[in-house]
Each structure stands twice: as C-alpha cells, then as structure tokens.
Amino acid sequence: MASRLVLASSSASSASHVSLLDPRTLRRALRRSASKETPLVIKDAFTHIGSSWLSDLVASAENTHVEVLLRENNHTSSFVAPFMEALGEIAHASDHDSSVLIVEEDLLANSPAHVQDAARLPKEICAENKLDQLPPSLRPGTCVLFGGAGSRSSLHADAFGWVGWNYLVEGEKTWTFIPHDAFPADEVCVRVPPAAWAGDNTSIGAGWQTAVDAYAERSADGTSFTARGGTQEHARAVEEAIQNHGITVHQSEGELVIIPPECFHQVYHHTATVAIAGQYADNTNWPIVCRHVGRWVGMPALEQVVGEQQAAEWTPERLAEVAITTTNL
Numbered sequence: 001m002a003s004r005l006v007l008a009s010s011s012a013s014s015a016s017h018v019s020l021l022d023p024r025t026l027r028r029a030l031r032r033s034a035s036k037e038t039p040l041v042i043k044d045a046f047t048h049i050g051s052s053w054l055s056d057l058v059a060s061a062e063n064t065h066v067e068v069l070l071r072e073n074n075h076t077s078s079f080v081a082p083f084m085e086a087l088g089e090i091a092h093a094s095d096h097d098s099s100v101l102i103v104e105e106d107l108l109a110n111s112p113a114h115v116q117d118a119a120r121l122p123k124e125i126c127a128e129n130k131l132d133q134l135p136p137s138l139r140p141g142t143c144v145l146f147g148g149a150g151s152r153s154s155l156h157a158d159a160f161g162w163v164g165w166n167y168l169v170e171g172e173k174t175w176t177f178i179p180h181d182a183f184p185a186d187e188v189c190v191r192v193p194p195a196a197w198a199g200d201n202t203s204i205g206a207g208w209q210t211a212v213d214a215y216a217e218r219s220a221d222g223t224s225f226t227a228r229g230g231t232q233e234h235a236r237a238v239e240e241a242i243q244n245h246g247i248t249v250h251q252s253e254g255e256l257v258i259i260p261p262e263c264f265h266q267v268y269h270h271t272a273t274v275a276i277a278g279q280y281a282d283n284t285n286w287p288i289v290c291r292h293v294g295r296w297v298g299m300p301a302l303e304q305v306v307g308e309q310q311a312a313e314w315t316p317e318r319l320a321e322v323a324i325t326t327t328n329l
C-alpha cells in the first residue's frame with residue numbers, strides 16, 4: 001500500500017490562520033471552524049506565557065509521579081514514574097519506534113495560581129465556557145502534555161461536541177484532521193466516555209477511538225507515513241479517508257490549534273514538545289453538544305435540536321440534569 005501522509009507536499013491551506021489581535025476575523029473564523037469542521041491556527045493567543053512559566057510548572061511538580069504512555073511497535077502501554085525521570089525520558093530517550101507521552105490534568109490543577117492563570121484560554125476565543133456550568137464531575141479539566149520525539153496521540157474524536165484547543169509551548173507537531181462524516185467511525189472505532197467523567201452511567205457523552213495509527217510507519221526521510229494497527233481493512237479504510245478528506249496542519253511553537261467539534265484527529269510530535277490542551281462550548285457549538293448528548297443518552301428531544309436559539313433553551317444545568325436522569329433510568 002502506498003504511503004499516504006506526505007508531509008512535504010501537504011498544505012495547510014484548509015486550515016485558516018488568524019491572530020488573536022484581529023478580533024473580527026477571529027470571531028468569524030471560530031464560527032466557521034465549529035460549523036464546518038475546519039481546523040484553525042491562532043497566533044498571539046498566549047503571549048502572557050512568559051519564559052519562566054515552564055520552569056515554574058515543573059518546579060511545582062518535581063516530587064510527583066505521572067502516568068507515562070509508552071508506544072512500542074504499534075503497542076501502547078502505560079506505567080507510573082517520577083515526573084522528573086519521565087521528563088528525562090521525553091527529552092533524551094524517545095524516538096519513533098519507542099516513544100513516550102505524558103497527558104496530565106493534575107499537573108496544572110496543582111500548580112501555583114500564576115501558572116494556572118497564564119494557561120487560561122483568552123476571553124477573545126471563548127467569553128463564557130458553558131462546560132464550566134456543568135456539575136463538577138462532568139467538567140473536563142485543562143491538561144498539560146509532554147511528548148517525546150516520535151510520540152503521537154491516538155486517532156480519535158473528542159467527546160461531547162466540545163471545541164478542543166491545544167497551545168504549543170515548545171516543539172513542533174503535525175496534525176491530521178478528518179471531518180466526522182468522512183471517517184469510517186462505525187467500522188473502526190469504539191466509543192470512549194472521558195475518564196474524567198467516571199466512565200460509568202454518569203457519562204453523558206463519549207468520544208470515538210480507533211486502534212489504527214495513521215503515523216505507524218515512517219519513511220526513511222521522515223516525510224511520509226503509512227497507517228497500521230487494527231485489522232488490515234481498518235488501516236486501509238482510515239488511509240482512504242485521509243487520502244480523500246484529510247487536512248494536514250503543521251503546528252509550531254507559540255501557535256494555538258482549534259479542533260472542531262467531533263472532528264477526527266491524530267497528532268505527531270516531531271521533537272520533544274510541551275503543550276496545554278483544553279475544551280470549551282459556547283453558542284457556536286452548543287447545538288452540536290445538545291445533539292451529541294441526545295444521541296448518546298437516547299433522548300430524541302435533544303438529538304433533534306437545530307440552531308443556536310433552540311439550543312439556548314437547554315442550559316448546561318438542564319442538559320446535565322435531564323441527561324443524567326435519562327442514563328440512570
């Protein structure tokens with residue numbers, strides 16, 4: 001099978017690039033991104049993250065332990081290690097064939113107030129996050145990600161129809177996006193409720209995840225990749241979807257990537273990286289959130305919500321209450 005993800009010739013033309021300093025263009029681009037599943041790259045978003053932010057974060061966590069995700073020969077496992085040892089692995093011992101990744105919510109949650117404040121999503125992007133009005137057990141938290149060279153996320157779509165955001169503090173990454181309807185989700189995915197939401201009957205939404213790794217095999221010059229993992233048919237179906245509908249985005253240090261609701265994506269870390277990732281819901285994607293929850297809990301009234309006005313009738317409190325009651329029936 002031919003390698004399909006060719007970095008050198010892929011263009012970022014399907015992803016808009018905007019600056020936080022141009023608010024009117026930014027608002028239009030955010031709205032388009034949420035409704036049309038087009039990823040967005042925002043510059044100048046976290047200018048308040050200063051040069052000491054990372055060292056302050058690391059100092060506050062130096063005596064803690066973290067979960068390390070290890071990917072070796074298409075197999076992912078995890079182990080718990082002292083944070084500083086794990087950082088050493090990320091800086092010096094990670095490569096394409098044996099890579100390490102840390103994705104942690106606790107690091108930021110336990111860091112000093114000025115570190116947390118600097119990592120907050122600017123109001124120009126989301127003035128009021130409706131996810132903050134959900135009951136605490138349903139609220140996703142902001143993560144810090146430390147990736148080693150060659151590490152990659154799974155190929156997945158996030159739960160709930162939220163908008164994802166991912167700011168790159170250090171390093172270089174490539175993203176592959178595939179619009180939801182162009183991805184063979186029923187064939188190759190399992191549904192995964194977010195771990196933060198207990199994963200039991202209190203979960204009111206779920207993401208999609210596949211065992212296929214779009215970045216499994218790297219060409220000798222490092223510019224193209226072949227998918228592997230799952231069955232051969234699954235890998236082929238994913239490759240086809242990427243070939244026909246994939247959008248490649250290169251993310252450099254200081255850029256914020258916006259992940260459209262329910263859009264499939266996988267991320268490849270070319271170097272050691274540090275990133276902050278979170279999620280939000282506002283009027284632009286609240287109808288998508290309502291329909292997502294309605295489908296997951298089996299509530300036609302929610303599933304059929306159309307437009308921002310109708311969605312606004314479902315406050316986050318009402319949505320959570322009704323959906324949790326329905327899942328517990």
Ligand SMILES: O=C(O)CCC(=O)C(=O)O
Pocket residue numbers: 145147152153158164165166259265267268275277278
């Ligand atoms: O940066 C990564 O490795 C994964 C990011 C991601 O999947 C996300 O922010 O949703």
